[in-house]
Amino acid sequence: MRPISLLAIAAATAGLTAAPLLADGHAEHAATDAPAEVSLTADELLAPFYAQLEQSVELPVAGANPSLPGDTTLTRIAFGSCNHQSRSQHMWAQIAAQNPQMFLFIGDNNYGDQFWKGDAGLSTLRAAYQKQAETPELVEFRANIPMMVTWDDHDFGFNDGGANFAFRSWSETIFETFWNSTDEVRSRPGIYESRMFGADGQRTQIVMLDTRYFRSDFDSIPYSPQRPPLGPYVPSDDATKTILGDAQWEWLEQELAKPADLRIIVSSIQVLTDAHNYEAWESLPLERAKLYAMLAGREESGMVMLSGDRHAGGIYTDTPQAGGGEQMWELTSSSLNYSFASTEQNTAREPDDKRVTDFISEENFGLVDIDWASRSFTMSMRGSEGEERVTRTVQW
DSSP: OOOOOHHHHHHHHTTOOOOOBOTTSOBOOOTTOOOOOOOOOHHHHHHHHHHHHHHHSOOOOOOOOOOOOTTOOOOEEEEEOOOOTTSOOTHHHHHHHTOOSEEEEOSOOSOTTTTOOOOTTOHHHHHHHHHHHTOHHHHHHHHHSOEEEOOOHHHHTSTTOOTTOTTHHHHHHHHHHHHTOOHHHHTSSSOOEEEEESOTTSOEEEEEOOSSTTOOOOEEOOOOTTOOSSOSEEOOOOTTOOSSHHHHHHHHHHHHTSOOSEEEEEOSSBSSOOSOSSSBGGGSHHHHHHHHHHHHTSSSOEEEEEEOOSSSBEEEEEOOGGGTTOOEEEEEOOOSSOOOSOHHHHHHHSOOTTBOSOOBOSSOEEEEEEETTTTEEEEEEEOTTSOEEEEEEEEO
16 A cells, blocks of 8 residues: 555644545545545544554554453552653552552553654654553563553643544554553544443442543633633533543443442543643533533442542542532542652642642552442552552442
């Protein structure tokens, strides 16, 4: 197959319209050479290029990972986010020392968008995955601890990116190949999935959302010399904007109708907070209200939400009106090896009446312990030496 034309790739990259492609990769126009009507999406336009690339390059693959039997009664789950592939990987040993039955890697699992020069092949993203494949600490951890994985923007391939990222399909191929995604994930666009563990009475459902592939652009704050320091986005009431996309919303409603005793809902970006203008569900309040209503309408169960992204974390709670007044809990854990400031600075900088702990900035990972006898779960955050930083027990 001959390469797709650079003109066609440039058009897709820039979000321009393009005509159908001939076998030689050039756009087909009418005999008059009049401008063509829109007929191909960026994904369709780039498909021949990626088909050839996939045949010509060997995509990185993570080490082997054991599967967790579906009849396992879960009592301890670890999770984390924001892991730079070129920084210290010391946290894997600390997480393993807590003996979790499973680890949830919930986004920014590498920083493959850094130094990217805009090539459609996503060379820096592939290099980041390759470095992870050659990281002995991660290889050893993955060989022993079952994992479930979703992404956020930096391992999606574009900072704050969403559905308008022209190369998202190729990014998905790289992700699914590296993490050996399930047939369920590979069968459809996006990387969302759900799994059940344990028998009736002790059944845990883990729902991994994809907040990237389908997400509309957030509205930005207009430029001002007095621009607030806590992020560039402003909430939008545009009902056409989405975070999950129609297919994923429909899937989520079906998953929440399944019987479970405890549900763990994973969102790479924060859900409950309104305290900042970085990426979060607060940027699309209609979508968040829809999420709250859907969660409140679930088949009866306990529930906890997990999130990352912020390079800091804490425990949050709220009783949103859209959720029928149910008290909801969220544990944000970030980052594994990429911290920016001190807890004291972060806590003072971002006051939040929904956060019930300090805003922990130093390197951390999260734990959820489940006590089936008391029908309770304990959320905790551990530091770089495994020490407990924050904790809260909730009965359901």
